[in-house]
Amino acid sequence: MGKKRKHSETGVATLVGKDESAPERPKRTLLGWKDKVEDKESNSMVFRNKEKVLVTCSRRINYRYRHLMLNVVSLLPHCKKDNKVESKESKGATLNELVELKGCSSCLFFECRKQKDLYLWMARCPSGPSVKFLVNAVHTMEELKLTGNHLKGSRPILTFSTNFEKDAHWKLVKEMIMQIFGTPKDHRKSKPYHDHIFVFSIVDDHIWFRNYQISVPHTEADKMDRGSLDKMTLVEVGPRFCLNPIKIFGGSFGGPTLYENPFYISPNEIRALEKRKKAGKYAKKVKAKSRRKMHERSNPLKPDEFAEMWKE
Template sequence: MGKKRKQSETQTAEPTNKDEGAPERPKRTLVGWKDKEEVAKQTESNPDSSSQVFRNKEKVMVTCSRRINYRYRHLMLNMVSLLPHCKKDNKVESKSSKGATLNELIELSGCSSCLFFECRKHQDLYLWMAKSPSGPSVKFLVNAVHTMEELKLTGNHLKGSRPLLTFSGNFEKDAHWKLLKEMIMQIFGTPKEHRKSKPYHDHVFVFSIVDDHIWFRNYQISVPHNESDKMVRGGLDKMTLVEVGPRFCLNPIKIFGGSFGGPTLYENPFYVSPNQIRALEKRQKAGKYAKKVKAKTRRKMHELSNPLEPDEFADMWRE
């Protein structure tokens, strides 16, 4: 039999606190680890600094209507890949009550803006840009759509990198263009130090106004490198832009004071709906057919009014 242990050995030792002398772990934030001592020093030096710090918490919800075309769905997915601060949501029925539904979804998802792709008659695409919940909102007709998949361009930038936004000079011409520029800057500009974005600027979003339409292009900033992946001397002067895609054109229809509705701030006087364009084309085709029918009736009336004289040699070979 084994020896019995002494009573002093059987007594359990009191647990020692290992973290007794260790420093307290700093609080973690979206930016990184936050040191309490540094924050205390900043607040002592400038007590109003905490209230003056601005953090861009812009978050965009991207969604579409039901029965959307496959090309327009691919365009929406391209925009989702270009905006790291966006959130994709389920499809929404495009009825008269879509505004209240979308505002509720935006509030539930914690977003402040929305890009809503609305498809009508499986062929017409409308884009809603809205700031929720107080507005304003803009309705565009989307034309000249070309997705990344069908363009097959050579550009290729880092996914999630922050874009540079460039605008043509005529955005400062009228008040409604200034409002659209501010909305585009807030929606398409990736917030600084966003957790899903990369700290690089390697592509450019170009917005230009031509014929009262907003044309969108996406270019990669290409810089020449050596074989050792180092920048060539003077390479910044040799930078080029390589198009990545997608491409589309926005025709503004109306600007509303609220979110997906409200008082009309601006209405495009030169806007013609796609239904009217198709109706005019049908009328032109119907006009061609009507001309043929009128020509046939005129020919018949001419033949009746000007009958041919009887031919005297008609019965010559009949026996």
């Protein structure tokens, strides 16, 4: 590759080595001409985040939860959406294979059961860890119809409450959220500035998610200096949802249990308690009716004299 053919006077082609002292030809890019040596040095020093997230859901998902998943897809320019996955058999192996085929490193899996309960899996593939959440208080963008509106594809600012620094499991969840929801810098589908904020706050051992637009006045009279936050306002965009952590696993979609929420109550148990309460009301009515009949049998009424007169 580095040698040229030179024809002598006798007509015989000889190989002549390339002159090492000659300068290399500069490389042309979209931003202009670059020197090859400088380009190599810059590439060796700069770290590039190549984080990609696979977003998918299970079959028989409710339309409301499917709209929530599509809202999350619109907020993450570095994600890839895939077809529905059967969640009953070999869920972990199937999702790990899909993540590898798509060239991703993380996965958000929306699992719907009984068309009522929504579970969210956050997993680092293929080695883990992974977190399983129960999703409550779901409000999609179509339902809220809020006035906030930020540019699609812009990078978000992630903010967390101080509760994330108290326990070890909250620190792990915070790190996973930062890696999954944080858009990489210089991503080809992202815009190079911030105009909205993702807020994650812990209240009653639940993670509450909010999305706000950073609103800045655009008139000449209200033009503000760089760095001043007095005239900046936050306008909510949506969606809204609440994450109740269930378990943290050491592997991807399974493995050893690192943390289990002691305050978690499954939706099936809650529905069973409500049915028992309703069944208890009916049982009380039946017992009261049987007590009235027993009382009437033990204490019969005396014959009424006036009733006899009316019969005659």
